[in-house]
Amino acid sequence: MNQPKPEYLRPALIAGAVAGLLSGLPFIGAGNCICCLWIVGGAAIAVKLLAGQTPGLLTSGDGAIVGALTGIVAAVVDTLVKIPLQRYNMELARRILDTLDIESGMPAGLDGLFNGATGALTPGWMLLGLFISAAVYAVMGALGGIIGVSLFGRKAAPQPPAGPAAPPAPPQGPTDAA
């Protein structure tokens, strides 16, 4: 296959920034609690952007790469957005949990967090959170990117150039069989 390597970075930066921003905002960020909605959706959008700027068909491997990059960018933006909002987010979560009266069964991590015992605002915790988010979001993003290829990757195959050329690799189009 002589197709040029797609430019992954630009779509990943755009979609990752939007997904990270949405993930970091109060209330709206809770969308990630539904199967990492913003990350998976952001990665699928990155594939849509990539498909728009790339001639020929995208493979699911392309989707995985751009999706993983989107997830990593989103993790960085998410962390940056959360820095100024962290106290507000914790207070908000505390109020919601109080309203729901579920504090007694709270996971150990959250319990300590709200009691101020974990030092959640320290740079160490922030870096650890960034590392964990980047790893998890990269995997979820890769999955979203692959799904994005299934949703947006289908388009007309380019006409082969005239003259002798190697036969093109079979396109990786979606099939109906799961």
Added chain:
Amino acid sequence: MSDAPLSRTVRAAFIVTAAGTALWLLAIFLAPWLAGRGAAGAARFVYAVFAPVCHQVPGRCFALGGHPLAVCGRCLGIYAGFAAGLALYPFVRGLSSKPVLPSARTFVLSILPLAVDGSAGVLGLWRSPIGLRFVTGFAWGAVLPFFFLAGAVDLVLTRRRRRTRGDLEKSPGPK
């Protein structure tokens, strides 16, 4: 198409994915187990790993020894479904041919129950029991390995192809 290098790649991707899935599921149960044994610090770390991907509201989580699992019932359904789909994968697709990406229609149909249940919950139309959340999550999760493995194998094959092409371009031609 069933050449040996391709078959090896598919098997390797399958094994790595299965190992990762097993570890992920194990960690979900590890958090309450650690909390139950009084290892609060370790339990806190495991809960923190899952915090970016789940609300972890205890009322919506299954419990182990009185402590909530690290993810909610719906997320557990997704991951359990992923594991089940992965277990079925060799029987449905086999491990000797290149995985084919499922269609967009398959994706939409599998996520529909979860989307309807989740949206209705958010809109306050109904509060589904945790069992139903698990089942709708499971239905979607069971399809995901078919996407994931197709992407993972294609990624490895594409990188290998590009590396081979690069090596060929670098190698000196016949003298």
